[in-house]
Amino acid sequence: MLNYLRTIKIISLSVSSALLLAACATTDGTEDIDDRYMRSQHGPDLQLPPETSEVKVNDGYRVPEGLVITQREPKGKKLSLDPPQLLLVAGDGVWEDKERAEPTVWVRSSSEELISYVVRFMDSQQMSHQEPTSSSVKTNWISDDDDNKVAEHLGTYSLEGERHKFALTIVETKPNEVALQAQHEAYQQLINDKWVNVDTSSRVAKQFLNYFIGYYDSERTREARARILQEAKIEVELGYNDQGALALVSQREFLAVWDQMPRVLEALNLEVTDRDRSEQTYYFKVNEPETGFWSWFGDDEVTAKVDLEPGNYQIKLSELNAGGVSLSFYGAEGELLDSSTVTKIYPEFSAEFKRGKAKRGKK
Structure with a gap:
C-alpha cells in the first residue's frame, strides 16, 4: 500500500513539473503554448435520437450557413509578454x-x-x-x-x-x-x-x-x-504708478509684495494699524519721538527708521499694466505724498525689501 501511495505522489509531481515547464516563456518573448489542438481529428457527425427526423433551432441561436474557419494558426505564440503600460500622471496641473x-x-x-x-x-x-x-x-x-x-x-x-x-x-x-x-x-x-x-x-x-x-x-x-527661497527678497526701485505719480515699483507678483509688507513696516519701526485686502492698502503709523530724560538714550525699537513726520499713513499696492506692482504713499486723509518725500523714504524701504527674512539680524 505504501509503495502504491509513493508511486501516486511521484506521478503527481512529474505531471505538475511538466505543466509548470510548459507554461514558461521562451527566450524570444513569446508564449510557449500547447498547440496540438490545432491538429485534432474531425469528430463523428451529430446523431439524431431515434424517431427524430429534424431538430428545430430558434433563429436567435441558428449557426450561419457556409461558416468556414479560415485562420488555423494558433494565436498564443504571437502574444507579447510585455506588461501593460499606464500613464503615470503626477503633480499638480x-x-x-x-x-x-x-x-x-x-x-x-x-x-x-x-x-x-x-x-x-x-x-x-x-x-x-x-x-x-x-x-x-x-x-x-x-x-x-x-x-x-x-x-x-x-x-x-x-x-x-x-x-x-x-x-x-x-x-x-x-x-x-x-x-x-x-x-x-x-x-x-x-x-x-x-x-x-x-x-x-x-x-x-x-x-x-x-x-x-x-x-x-x-x-x-x-x-x-x-x-x-527667493520670495522674501524683493527688488524695489523708484518709478511711477499707472496714474503717473512717483512710487516704489517691483517686478514681483502682487501677493509676494503684499505678504512682505507687515515684515518691512515692522522692521522700519512703523506700526501697522490696519489693512484692507479689498482696497489693497496697508495703514501704518509713525509714532511721536521720545522726549525728556529717556530721549537721551534713544530707543531703536520705537523710533521710525524713515524720514516721515509723526502721524498716520497709507500704502496702496496696485498691479501695473506693464507687469509688476507699484507702492504709492498717502497721508491719513488719502492725499498723495509729494515726490520729494517718496524719494527720501525710498532707500530704507528698498533695503528692507531686499534684505528679506533670511538675512535679517536680531533687533
Missing part, C-alpha cells in the same frame, strides 16, 4: 486625456513654455532631436545603447538591439492649458546585424511620455522651491 487614441496629457501651461520644457528634457537626457517648432519636438534615433537612462528602458524588456523615434506634439490648446501627445514615429530592431522595421506602439509612446512627465514634475518642484 497634469491630467490624462483618455478620449484620444494616442497617449495624451493636458498640462496647465502655455504652448511656448511647455515646448521649452520638452527641449530641456531632451537636452538633459542627451537625446538628439530636430529643430523644435512652435508646437512639436521630434527626436532622431534613440538607441538602447545610448548613454542615458531613458534609452535603456524604452521598448520591450526581453530584446536587445532596438531604436526609436518619437515626437511630443501639442495637439490642442485652451486658455491656460495645452494637450501634449506622444507619438511613436519609428521603431526598428537589430536582427542578423540589420535594422528591421517593426510596428510602432502606443505602449512605447506611453513609456516616453512618462519620462517627460517625470522630468516636468521634478523641474516644476525644483523651480517652486527656488521661488520659495
